[in-house]
Amino acid sequence: MNWVYVAYAAAWAIHIVYFITLTRGYQRVRRDIEDLNRQ
């Protein structure tokens, strides 16, 4: 069963890392929009 847990954990780790990358992308764009509004 260990291999199954490792595979499932790896799959979820990949999805979570991508989700974090996406969240950071949103934060960057929001900063860009604020900069544009300030100028």
Added chain:
Amino acid sequence: MKSFVIFALITLALLTFGLYQALVAAPTEATMGDVQRIFYYHLPSAIIAFLCFFANFGASVYYLAKRCPKSDAVAVATAEVGIVFCTVVLITGPLWARPVWGIWWTWDARLTSTLVLWLIYVSYLLLRRYSAAGQNPVLCAVLAIFGAVDVVFVYMSIRWFRTQHPAPVFGGGENSGIDPRMAHAVYWNLLAFSAMALLVIWLRYRLERLRQQVDEAHATRAIAGGSR
């Protein structure tokens, strides 16, 4: 926003039920034992990766024909999410192969063509990231068409060649198919991961549209500043 939250909660419930189906409800396979349960994440991820790459192909062709920024945003979103699911396939595959075949990897037709597919779409994203703006979406749309050809090859590889990778269990003709309880676990996980993929594609699409609008605003300001 409210409907998005409701859809996200439904997706979470489906993923939880999919996990229950995979780990508890599905029976243990007779020859491989519990390690076969990797299949319930491996196969749905592969199907979703293929669907994402086909959607990327459709959006890319549409972009080449109409030069519509929305279709370019769909192309980026589906390519990225496709790569994420393809990465899951390439990680869970060797983790399944090691205890069953005794090796992590072999250069058989299915495995090699899947790795090539992953590399094509990684190069697609690198091209987007590092090439100069302007012709960038056009070059990527052309590359996406070549990527879609490999999707067909990956799908057909276990039908055309008989090597290490098992023959298809769904739609593989005579002697293919699995226990109905195993099939249920596959279908539930396919549904759950499809819902999750739709959710993430939507988020990535919205992000790309915002980026396009920011870039447009920067370009407009630069032109206005230059003409003064």
